[in-house]
Amino acid sequence: MTNPAPAVPRMRTPHRDLSAFLDAIDGVPTIRDPVRVRRRSRDFFWYSPILNAQLHGKTADLVVVPRNEADVLRVAGACARHRIPLTPRGAGTGNYGQAVPLDGGIILDLTDMHAVAWQRPGAIRVEPGAKMVDIDAATRPKGWELRMHPSTKRTATIGGFVAGGSGGIGSVTYGGLREPGNILAARIVTLEAEPRVIELRADAAQKVNRAYGTTGIITMLEMPLAPAWPWIDLIVAFDDFIEALEFGHAAALADGIVKKLITPMIWPLPSYFSELKPHCPQGKSLLFAMLAEPSLEIFKALLGRRGEITYEAQNDETPGVTPLYEYTWNHTTLHVLKAGRGITYLQCLFPHDRLLASVRQMQDLFGDEVLPHLEFIRFGGRVTASALPIVRFTTARRLDEIIATFEAHGVLIANPHVFTLEEGSRHKRAEADQIGFKGEVDPRGLLNPGKMRTYMPREAP
Numbered sequence: 383m384t385n386p387a388p389a390v391p392r393m394r395t396p397h398r399d400l401s402a403f404l405d406a407i408d409g410v411p412t413i414r415d416p417v418r419v420r421r422r423s424r425d426f427f428w429y430s431p432i433l434n435a436q437l438h439g440k441t442a443d444l445v446v447v448p449r450n451e452a453d454v455l456r457v458a459g460a461c462a463r464h465r466i467p468l469t470p471r472g473a474g475t476g477n478y479g480q481a482v483p484l485d486g487g488i489i490l491d492l493t494d495m496h497a498v499a500w501q502r503p504g505a506i507r508v509e510p511g512a513k514m515v516d517i518d519a520a521t522r523p524k525g526w527e528l529r530m531h532p533s534t535k536r537t538a539t540i541g542g543f544v545a546g547g548s549g550g551i552g553s554v555t556y557g558g559l560r561e562p563g564n565i566l567a568a569r570i571v572t573l574e575a576e577p578r579v580i581e582l583r584a585d586a587a588q589k590v591n592r593a594y595g596t597t598g599i600i601t602m603l604e605m606p607l608a609p610a611w612p613w614i615d616l617i618v619a620f621d622d623f624i625e626a627l628e629f630g631h632a633a634a635l636a637d638g639i640v641k642k643l644i645t646p647m648i649w650p651l652p653s654y655f656s657e658l659k660p661h662c663p664q665g666k667s668l669l670f671a672m673l674a675e676p677s678l679e680i681f682k683a684l685l686g687r688r689g690e691i692t693y694e695a696q697n698d699e700t701p702g703v704t705p706l707y708e709y710t711w712n713h714t715t716l717h718v719l720k721a722g723r724g725i726t727y728l729q730c731l732f733p734h735d736r737l738l739a740s741v742r743q744m745q746d747l748f749g750d751e752v753l754p755h756l757e758f759i760r761f762g763g764r765v766t767a768s769a770l771p772i773v774r775f776t777t778a779r780r781l782d783e784i785i786a787t788f789e790a791h792g793v794l795i796a797n798p799h800v801f802t803l804e805e806g807s808r809h810k811r812a813e814a815d816q817i818g819f820k821g822e823v824d825p826r827g828l829l830n831p832g833k834m835r836t837y838m839p840r841e842a843p
Contacts, residue, residue, distance in 0.1 A: 410447075420441045431778075444487075451602075457488070468830070472545070512540050529607065545595050547559065560588065589813075593820075596803070596837070612674070613673065616671040617668055621666065626689065643710060648753050654720070658709065728797075751784075803833060
């Protein structure tokens with residue numbers, strides 16, 4: 383449901399005295415201009431009309447821009463000693479209010495921490511503020527690239543992706559960030575009067591994954607890399623959405639086809655892609671794909687006469703060019719939102735063992751009120767589809783009814799219309815290891831307070 387969390391987040395503490403805090407961090411760069419502070423207190427929560435109303439006007443008191451881990455340690459210690467909330471932030475490309483401070487305090491903007499510590503075959507160690515597009519630019523000359531990235535790759539930071547994301551382009555092959563091996567290690571700073579630096583390796587690194595910065599301040603990440611192929615972008619047109627879905631499923635199941643993206647979507651969603659209009663035939667449902675060049679021939683053989691390829695080109699991330707992946711995942715929602723704010727979206731996970739039947743069932747139930755847009759992924763070793771359908775928004779109550787109907791038919795919902803970890807989870811709870819770990823690293827509950835609703839501070843705030 384959309385409103386199990388408090389309808390109105392905690393109000394910002396008025397007239398907070400930051401003078402002692404500023405003295406303690408003297409020399410660390412800060413942003414104090416109210417307009418710039420407000421801008422960096424926002425993310426893309428306005429995708430949701432529910433969050434747009436709830437989070438409007440929430441802002442930090444101050445933005446601090448650390449240059450290195452030593453700066454982070456100073457800021458963390460000062461916040462703990464002076465009882466000041468701290469919200470870590472990357473590029474602010476999230477959609478759920480992850481980087482919005484509910485109780486004022488400090489925004490810790492980590493984008494100036496972007497150095498690569500080292501890279502080796504199959505892995506890279508990098509600071510959290512590094513843009514994901516820059517990481518790939520550094521690793522591709524040696525034949526490697528990140529396993530997955532969001533559709534916001536060209537602006538998103540690796541720290542923001544790990545702390546606020548779950549998967550994306552590449553997940554059709556490697557699954558999401560929660561899959562073992564997709565985060566190798568995370569180095570974090572605790573929020574205590576005497577902050578500690580902790581290295582989390584292997585499964586322990588999951589304690590910071592999609593925790594919205596509530597379980598420690600990430601200062602370094604070690605991420606796995608995949609072979610960097612020359613990627614080919616394709617658009618395939620189909621007469622019927624189910625035909626696009628069925629072929630997409632077949633292509634996703636074809637393990638011998640090296641792929642990074644398989645995205646079927648129903649007409650009229652492609653009508654909103656103005657730059658792609660020559661490749662989006664009127665009334666046709668489309669499938670977007672990214673394939674390794676050597677797999678192109680077998681992909682076309684699998685397609686046969688089921689659909690028509692309307693676009694084929696080398697993937698291009700040159701500035702000024704819009705790569706094909708920026709029409710998929712939640713960029714699809716963005717393109718539709720540009721035409722008007724009367725829509726929103728959901729995040730669904732369909733059951734792998736009745737995927738096609740389940741998608742058809744939801745389409746029959748909702749018609750054009752919920753327009754299907756799917757992203758094939760691997761989940762727990764099985765191929766299924768996540769979905770970001772476009773929803774015609776009328777009221778919060780109707781949105782609740784749509785969510786309840788999906789869940790009643792066995793489709794899991796990660797609700798993008800709430801700002802807490804618990805309500806936004808498909809399982810409606812925060813991970814137990816994350817809650818327990820938060821008690822160790824943030825005893826007063828000052829890290830992004832209000833986002834982990836079930837956490838009870840171990841010490842008085």
